Amino acid sequence: MSSTVVHPTTTGGPGLPQERRLVTPVPGPRSTELLARKAAAVPSGVGVAVPIAVVAAGGGVVVDADGNSLIDLGSGIAVTSVGNAHPGVVAAVTAQAAAFTHTCFTIAAYDGYVAVAEALNRLTPGDHDKRTALFNSGAEAVENAVKVARSHTGRQAVVVFDHAYHGRTNLTLALTAKNQPYKSGFGPFAPEVYRVPMSYPFRDGLSGAEAAKRAITQIEKQVGAENTAAVLIEPIQGEGGFVVPAPGFLPAIAAWARANDVVFIADEVQTGFARTGAMFASDHEGVVPDIVTTAKGIAGGLPLSAVTGRAEIMDAPQVGGLGGTYAGNPLACAAALAAIDAFEHDGLVERARAIETIVLDALRLAQQEDPRIGDVRGRGAMLAMELVDPVTGDPDPALTGRVVRYAFEHGVIALTAGTYGNVVRFLPPLSIDDALLSEGLGVVLEGLALA
Missing domain, CATH: 3.90.1150.10 (Aspartate Aminotransferase, domain 1)
Structure with missing residues (x-):
């Protein structure tokens, strides 16, 4: 351990010395x-x-x-x-803060929100007509994706998977699998949520096709396709342990959903925006979700999330049914546009x-x-x-x-x-x-x- 006295800078950024340096026990x-x-x-x-x-x-x-x-x-x-x-995020946020920090998009619209929506409609999997609504957090995005799916299908049941993590609100806690520390003591949780087995190759030893058959059989026998509004899945599970499903599992689940008019929602909150070596993790197996939820990496550290989906599905809720006071905040949108530019052009x-x-x-x-x-x-x-x-x-x-x-x-x-x-x-x-x-x-x- 070095004994050098260090006076840390108060500004971040890539100009910081890129080194591991310990001058006190940690924590100091x-x-x-x-x-x-x-x-x-x-x-x-x-x-x-x-x-x-x-x-x-x-x-x-x-x-x-x-x-x-x-x-x-x-x-x-x-x-x-x-x-x-x-630097691009810092510059964009600084310029936007000097212009205005808030109007509430559902009161008075602004370009940044629409530009982020246009970018996500272009970048998310599939070349179909899409719409995007912006929110503040991953949990908000997931919750609104479920709202949209229920509005579109007129059904209530939502199918999720073992080891899933989808957020900390009441509905997303119901969708989340792990009890400690997330769920314990916070119930009762939202109803009409059903959990089926995930493909977990290290633990179950099943092929993608075998794991998908197991999950689909459980959905059909215990829930019923006719009652299911949406199947919600992380293409690679995050908090659940970075579980990568066996090849073929995701396409089989998506195909079943499509055949039964069930909305297939890919929760790309953690996997989105280049994190997995593709712009979105769904791209690895050519899966085109009906709805994609994003957050985390989208705005370089500012709170922003999005729900992007097929136009006919996203347009189902009534006017005023989607939104929020801070949803699509101008500063976060400016940051997102700069971050998206970096994802696309900085390799x-x-x-x-x-x-x-x-x-x-x-x-x-x-x-x-x-x-x-x-x-x-x-x-x-x-x-x-x-x-x-x-x-x-x-x-x-x-x-x-x-x-x-x-x-x-x-x-x-x-x-x-x-x-x-x-x-x-x-x-x-x-x-x-x-x-x-x-x-x-x-x-x-x-x-x-x-x-």
């Missing part, structure tokens, strides 16, 4: 002071996974108030894909694929030597290793916790995931450089070796 005294203030001012239900006080971030690092520079392998849960302070899809190669090569090499790495999976810059008991194959959440704690204490932000809490997930910003990425991975794997 200034971060500890903020956490004490947090404990006195903020409910304990609002947790902090990495106990630092951030003063700057950019490229592939996060700098705390004590001068420590941590390698960022989390991107604020896949939000800062273009970086924490992308970020290709960068995600390069990150995939670096991370998977390192993890698979480690897996050959360590039987506790039960599975390595993911696409693009959305990658994971699942840690297990090497004898039984049972999930090992305690080991996972020790690994991410070691990483944090040694200057690397890594996140956990999974229904069983035994998955280390890697979500680096696409702006991270190769050397920093490899160094961060090395620290995580060192933590595993020592755990």
Whole structure:
């Protein structure tokens, strides 16, 4: 650990030194002071996974108030894909703030909202006629997608999958599978939500066709196609453990939905915008959803989400049935247009694929030597290793916790995931450089070796 005194900059962006640097134990005294203030001012239900006080971030690092520079392998849960302070995003937001910050689009419209809708209509899978409505969060997007599907079909049932995560509102908690920490004590939840098995190759050993048949049979026998408004699925599950369904599973579910006039909704909140090495994860198997929900990476860190879908479906709700006071805020729209420009013209899809190669090569090499790495999976810059008991194959959440704690204490932000809490997930910003990425991975794997 260096003893150099560091006075951290108060501005973020790619100009920050791209290095892992520890000048105090983590958390240091200034971060500890903020956490004490947090404990006195903020409910304990609002947790902090990495106990630092951030003063700057950019490229592939996060700098705390004590001068420590941590390698960022989390991107604020896949939000800062273009970086924490992308120059184009900063410039666009600054200019918009100088013009106006709010009118409420449903009161007085403005160009930014329409331009974002046009971009999403163009970029999301399929060349059919589309419409887009903007909201604030991923949960809002999912909830409104369900509203639209119910309005269009006149049906009520919504089918979701094991290990799914769709948000923290009452309806999206019903859609979410994991009890702790998300659902416990917060019921009763919204009705007419039905859960079926997900394709989870590491755990079920089924082909995509076999897993799809299992799920479809359960839908038909326990719900009924005639009652089903929508099938809602993450093309790659996020909080559920970065579960990549077996090839053919998604197309089979989508085909069944189409044949039965059920709206197929792809929740691309975490997978969208170059994260998986394609603009959208649905693209990997040529799936064209009826509705796509997006958020997280869409606006470079500002709160924005969207529901994009077939025009005839999206136009089903009555005038005034969709909207919200802050939905499609002008600042967030300006940020989104700048971020979308970066995704399209800065080679970020290709960068995600390069990150995939670096991370998977390192993890698979480690897996050959360590039987506790039960599975390595993911696409693009959305990658994971699942840690297990090497004898039984049972999930090992305690080991996972020790690994991410070691990483944090040694200057690397890594996140956990999974229904069983035994998955280390890697979500680096696409702006991270190769050397920093490899160094961060090395620290995580060192933590595993020592755990």
